Amino acid sequence: MLKLIKNYLWPFFLILFLIGSGFFVYGIIQSFQVVSGGVSAEDEGANGISTDLPDDVPDGIDEEGNGDPSEPDREDSDSLRFISLGDSLGRGTGDEEGLGFSGRTVQLLTENLDEEILYSNFAVDGFRSQQLGELLENSEFLQEIRNADGVFLSIGGNDLRTLQNLSSEDQDDAYDMIEDVYLETLEETFTLLRSENPDVLIVFLGLYHLDYSDENSDETEFLLRWNATTGRFVSSRENAVWIPTYDLFQFQLEDLLSFDGLHPNSRGYQKIAERIFDVISPFYQ
Amino acid sequence: MYNLVGNEILKLFMKRRLFVVFGILLVLISLFAYGEQYTRERTQARVAERLGIEDIDDWREITKQQLRDLERRLENPFIPDEGRASLEVRAEQLRYYLREDINPTTFSAGQFMSNFMEQSIFLFLPLLIILLGADIVSKESTTGTIKLLMTRPVPRWKILTSKLLALMVLEMLVIFFMAGLSFLIAYFTFGHAGFSEPVITGFRIVNGNLDASNIRTVSLGLYNIMVYSLGYIVAFTIGKMALMVSVLVKSTAAAIGIMMSSLIGGTFLSFFISDWELTRYIFNVNLRLTDFLSGNLQPIEGLSLQFSVIVLMAWALGSMIVSYGVFQYKDFMD
Numbered sequence: 001m002l003k004l005i006k007n008y009l010w011p012f013f014l015i016l017f018l019i020g021s022g023f024f025v026y027g028i029i030q031s032f033q034v035v036s037g038g039v040s041a042e043d044e045g046a047n048g049i050s051t052d053l054p055d056d057v058p059d060g061i062d063e064e065g066n067g068d069p070s071e072p073d074r075e076d077s078d079s080l081r082f083i084s085l086g087d088s089l090g091r092g093t094g095d096e097e098g099l100g101f102s103g104r105t106v107q108l109l110t111e112n113l114d115e116e117i118l119y120s121n122f123a124v125d126g127f128r129s130q131q132l133g134e135l136l137e138n139s140e141f142l143q144e145i146r147n148a149d150g151v152f153l154s155i156g157g158n159d160l161r162t163l164q165n166l167s168s169e170d171q172d173d174a175y176d177m178i179e180d181v182y183l184e185t186l187e188e189t190f191t192l193l194r195s196e197n198p199d200v201l202i203v204f205l206g207l208y209h210l211d212y213s214d215e216n217s218d219e220t221e222f223l224l225r226w227n228a229t230t231g232r233f234v235s236s237r238e239n240a241v242w243i244p245t246y247d248l249f250q251f252q253l254e255d256l257l258s259f260d261g262l263h264p265n266s267r268g269y270q271k272i273a274e275r276i277f278d279v280i281s282p283f284y285q
Numbered sequence: 286m287y288n289l290v291g292n293e294i295l296k297l298f299m300k301r302r303l304f305v306v307f308g309i310l311l312v313l314i315s316l317f318a319y320g321e322q323y324t325r326e327r328t329q330a331r332v333a334e335r336l337g338i339e340d341i342d343d344w345r346e347i348t349k350q351q352l353r354d355l356e357r358r359l360e361n362p363f364i365p366d367e368g369r370a371s372l373e374v375r376a377e378q379l380r381y382y383l384r385e386d387i388n389p390t391t392f393s394a395g396q397f398m399s400n401f402m403e404q405s406i407f408l409f410l411p412l413l414i415i416l417l418g419a420d421i422v423s424k425e426s427t428t429g430t431i432k433l434l435m436t437r438p439v440p441r442w443k444i445l446t447s448k449l450l451a452l453m454v455l456e457m458l459v460i461f462f463m464a465g466l467s468f469l470i471a472y473f474t475f476g477h478a479g480f481s482e483p484v485i486t487g488f489r490i491v492n493g494n495l496d497a498s499n500i501r502t503v504s505l506g507l508y509n510i511m512v513y514s515l516g517y518i519v520a521f522t523i524g525k526m527a528l529m530v531s532v533l534v535k536s537t538a539a540a541i542g543i544m545m546s547s548l549i550g551g552t553f554l555s556f557f558i559s560d561w562e563l564t565r566y567i568f569n570v571n572l573r574l575t576d577f578l579s580g581n582l583q584p585i586e587g588l589s590l591q592f593s594v595i596v597l598m599a600w601a602l603g604s605m606i607v608s609y610g611v612f613q614y615k616d617f618m619d
Contacts, residue, residue: 009298010291013454020457020517027514028594030507034487035577035590093354125358259347 079116080284081147082106086132086154089205090123094263101205101264102152104273105280112277113284120144128158129185136192145196150280154205155189156182160226168218175222179229186230190237201241201283203276204234208245208264209253243276289443293451297417303455306413307462313409314467317401318474325392344388352379374485374502381483393479395505397471398464399512403579405463406516407572408548411523413459415544418452418527420537422612427537445532445612449605452528456520464513480506488580489589500580508578515574522568522597522604523548529604532612565592568600 084090084102092100099107106119122141124131132155135141145151159182166174193202206227209220227246234242248271249256249264256268264272297303355376359369382389402410422445425431434444472478483502503511523544531540551569564570571593578590 006295010294013294013458016461017454017457020461023510024457024514024517027510027512028518030503031511031515031574031578031590034503034511035489091357093358094350096350096353098353098357125354259350 079118080109080113080149082109082117082119082150082152083144083148084119084121084123084152084154085136086123086152086205087127087158088123088125088263089157090152090154091121091125092123092269093125094258094260094265095269096258096266099266099269101154101269101272101276104269105152105203105276108273108277109281109284112281115284123154126158127155128162129155129182129189133185133189136189142196145193145200148197148200149284150201150203151193152203152205152276153189155186156226156230157207160207160222163222164219171218171222175225179226183229183233186233190240194237199239201239201280202234202237203280204230204240204242205272206231206242206244206246208249241279243272243279245272245275248272248275286443286447289439289447290450290454293447294454297421297451297455302416302420306416306459309413310459310463310466314401314463314470318397318467318470321392321397321400322474325390329390344390345383348379348383348389352376352383355379370500371485374483374500377502378483378485385481387477387479387482391477392471392475393477393482393505394468394471394475395479395482395509397475398467399484399505399509399575401467402463402509402512402516403575406519406575407569408552410459410463410516410519411548411572412545414456414520414523415527415541415548417455417459418524419531419540419544421448421452421528422531423535423537423540424531426535441613442609445609449525449528449608452524453521456524457517460513460517460520463516464509480504480509484508486578486580488577511578512575515578518574518594518597519572522601525601525604525608526568529608532608532615566596568597571596 082102082105084100088094090100090102092098092103095103100121100123102121102123103119106117110117122135122144124135127135136145159178162178163171163174190202193200207223207230209223223246227244231242231244234240249268256264256271258265258268355372359372359376379389381387387393420427422431425434435441468478482505484505485500485502486508487500487503489499527540527544530543531537534540534543548569551567555564555567555570565588570588574590574593574597577593
């Protein structure tokens with residue numbers, strides 16, 4: 001037995017070693033290619049996944065209407081223009097049909113008003129107030145804002161959510177800091193919007209809840225404070241309305257949230273849209 | 286030479302230590318697999334509880350919704366290129382899961398394999414190699430067999446080379462064993478291999494920041510080959526260093542002790558003086574090669590896969606020079 005092992009062990013290992021070396025050399029070469037951004041023909045074929053990202057990004061994303069922002073076709077008085085700005089709620093994340101509250105409000109307005117309605121969605125998932133401020137520095141947007149008759153604005157949820165990563169002792173101090181920065185940025189945003197377009201109606205969405213854990217009363221407390229501050233801020237401006245949503249979700253949170261437990265589902269968005277419609281439709285009649 | 290290496294392999298193979306290493310691997314991999322399974326089940330249960338449903342059997346719905354959201358986000362022209370790239374590959378992954386009818390929350394054997402190597406490459410794998418390699422010369426000094434070896438009409442460098450080659454073969458055997466065993470155990474635990482699943486990789490480090498603009502997916506099978514190949518680079522370097530220490534000191538215990546303390550001590554050192562520029566030339570800092578693939582790293586200025594591999598190779602080369610130099614002229618007769 002020992003003799004057998006003696007005779008065949010080493011040749012066996014030698015072959016194993018040679019095969020293994022081949023594998024490893026291949027693997028190391030692949031690793032280097034991957035980290036240096038090179039594409040090997042092999043895995044292109046194997047997965048059919050192209051590394052080329054589409055660079056023909058559409059430059060206007062009107063969902064209903066022609067949307068080159070630079071196109072100054074505004075003053076045909078029969079059409080109303082709406083834009084949606086802000087975070088994932090503005091975008092409509094979680095909505096099975098992808099409309100979001102802004103898209104759904106526009107839908108309701110289209111059904112009930114005698115005017116053609118154009119609508120563009122510029123909201124970006126995960127945006128905080130400061131990022132929105134940076135985005136608005138883009139001159140393309142100023143044109144959009146000048147042409148708009150209504151702006152749906154949903155921002156602040158992600159600002160407030162940064163609190164969740166902190167321990168409860170730090171949260172109090174952090175809250176004040178975050179809120180100060182937020183209000184300052186909001187002030188700038190409103191000033192900008194107003195200076196570009198004094199008549200535009202700004203529809204600001206209140207926060208419905210911060211997290212699925214409603215047992216965390218601290219966070220609910222912060223949320224209510226946040227809503228109160230923002231509500232006061234927005235409502236004190238001319239042509240601006242703050243839409244409360246906390247009460248809409250209060251007794252049926254689970255029914256109105258999408259699978260991710262954070263964003264509303266289509267029913268949730270619909271409820272928000274109905275409320276907004278009720279509030280703003282007299283403005284346009 | 287052929288016979289000499291065969292002889293060394295046999296010596297290493299007949300030692301109980303190799304089987305101790307295999308045994309440790311067996312126990313640890315089983316434990317990890319069990320722990321992973323347990324965690325997954327608990328997470329799923331918690332998510333289900335949070336959503337107020339009995340069971341997450343409608344994962345397709347959830348995945349579809351995630352995919353829809355991702356695709357809608359991609360429509361937005363105002364997201365930066367880097368964000369776009371990561372959204373693209375995530376969407377690509379989700380599409381794969383839907384197409385192949387795989388629940389993305391379950392774990393595949395392939396994922397477990399690469400996870401295991403990623404977790405063990407910087408400490409556990411080097412420890413195993415040290416256990417095997419640190420006594421390859423010093424054992425002969427301790428037992429006195431080195432004298433017998435020296436009296437044979439073979440040049441000393443040939444003896445050392447045969448030991449070196451034998452150790453390289455054994456290092457590969459350990460890597461193979463890790464791969465094979467983790468695959469088998471994970472396959473029994475999780476039920477499917479999943480080697481064609483897409484894995485996100487292709488991160489780059491640009492100016493000390495992680496750059497995700499070039500990320501893409503490769504199949505899990507290829508990813509595993511890459512990860513285990515990088516594991517072999519680490520095993521290779523640590524093996525050479527262990528051999529050097531084994532030549533330098535007489536007792537096996539001392540050799541293992543020295544290697545282990547430098548392995549662990551070097552890691553501490555890199556924590557404490559992380560802003561010192563020379564830190565990145567310490568071998569410990571460069572052991573986490575797989576992190577460059579997974580993008581799961583704290584970027585240190587100037588560190589890249591290329592750099593780390595070169596540093597490790599330099600350590601291996603240096604160790605080999607010292608080993609040969611000392612072995613050639615050392616007096617083994619005292």
